[in-house]
Amino acid sequence: MAPNPKAGNTKSRILDATAELFMRYGYTGTGLKQIVADANAPFGSLYHHFPGGKQELGVEVIHRSGAMYLELVMGVVDAAPDPVSGVRDCFSGAAEVLRATDYADACPIETIALEVASSNEPLREATAQVFESWIVGASARFRAAGVDEQTGRALAIMLITLLEGAFVLCRASRTTEALEAAGETAATIVDAALRGCAT
Amino acid sequence: MAPNPKAGNTKSRILDATAELFMRYGYTGTGLKQIVADANAPFGSLYHHFPGGKQELGVEVIHRSGAMYLELVMGVVDAAPDPVSGVRDCFSGAAEVLRATDYADACPIETIALEVASSNEPLREATAQVFESWIVGASARFRAAGVDEQTGRALAIMLITLLEGAFVLCRASRTTEALEAAGETAATIVDAALRGCAT
DNA sequence: GGCCAACTAGATAGATCGCTCTAGCGGTAG
DNA sequence: CTACCGCTAGAGCGATCTATCTAGTTGGCC
Secondary structure, three states, X not given: OOOOXXXXXXXXXXXXXXXXXXXXXXXOOOOHHHHHHHOOOXXXXXXXHOOOHHHHHHHHHHHHHHHHHHHHHHHHHHHOOOHHHHXXXXXXXXXXXXXXXXXXXXXXXXXXXXXXXXXXXXXXXXXXXXXXXXXXHXXXXXXXXXXXXXXHHHHHHHHXXXXXXXXXXXXXXXXXXXXHHHHHHHHHHHHHHHHHHHO | OOOOOOOOHHHHHHHHHHHHHHHHHOOOOOOHHHHHHHHOOOXXXXXXXXXXXXHHHHHHHHHHHHHHHHHHHHHHHHHOOOHHHHHHHHHHHHHHHHHHOOOOOXXXXXXXXXXXXXXXXXXXXHHHXXXXXXXXXXXXXXXXXXXXXXXXXXXXXXXXXXXXXXXXXXXXXXXXXXXXXXXXXXXXXXXXXXHHHHO
């Protein structure tokens, strides 16, 4: 199946390096030269694995990072004793990561989403698909907890909105004040929704 | 005082064009050539008015756009009969603008803030100052309405967080779903804070 | 061994980037 | 009128960007 045992190694190194660079410097702010340098990959390999160039690489990174981030967050939620503290853990965990990485590692696709929203339709579509998958994933959990469909979806959107919005303020100010406030609000509205359906 | 009656005209045209381009395509995504083209200004004028180049222009645009946006939002709030409906008007107004501009005109500095947070310290500082001025401006209003200092600041941060977060989702998805949900949540938490202090 | 496909490796093209430079225009002052 | 100054005007610089192109290497299969 794998003609070359090293096959896929270079490709995934490129994807990893690209994901990190995009998260920190954005799509237009990241050069292909820098990507192959960080990935320890030759320039030619990039266009071998991604014939569509930077845009194809971008689409793949968006989907991959989006899926990984969803998995990460769901893991945190599942590890918590209840949904409310699970949500709280997500926000405090995000704050911790932010502090530990000098306020660089926040949402892997937020910066790209804003950059390409009005300039690159394929990439915009990819970011929209990722956000929608997060909304669907989160609202499925709420539905399982007894929240009705509409409320669950609105709740999921609010959590993502709070997280993304807080990331902007935190990265700009180099504090975690907004994430802490957002975590409180998130816990409050989730608690209210769960109590509302438990009646 | 003004040796040339046209003085300042070109400069403000450059600033206006830059503000719009930065809002839509970001800092790195906007070229100086495109700026002077959109501003109908000669290239030389750009470096005459902004000797510091793109970075100096960026700092000035961030502060200018930040102040204008604060004024705009405060105007909407002041026109409303009460704080809660004022907040609601802000979110629905933002949604309307977004739809009218093909999901291009959202927050004038959000995209820049994320782009430069880890790559350009002077610009990052400028975005942080703007956000802080918004927080201070909004919390002053809440303080005037009887909310205590700490609650007012947290409330202001949450409103900005909700607005910025919703902008990300709305521009990516080309819908105003997130802004509508965020507007509801914003109205709810403002109402709760006002009721809390009115007791 | 010989062969093919997958992959690595990097030089290089063509366009665009931010930025610098000099020349010229128009109004004011002496 | 001449001298000066704020500003306009755009050609052009070196650097960097994305993308292409050719050559070399590797490993499995007949």
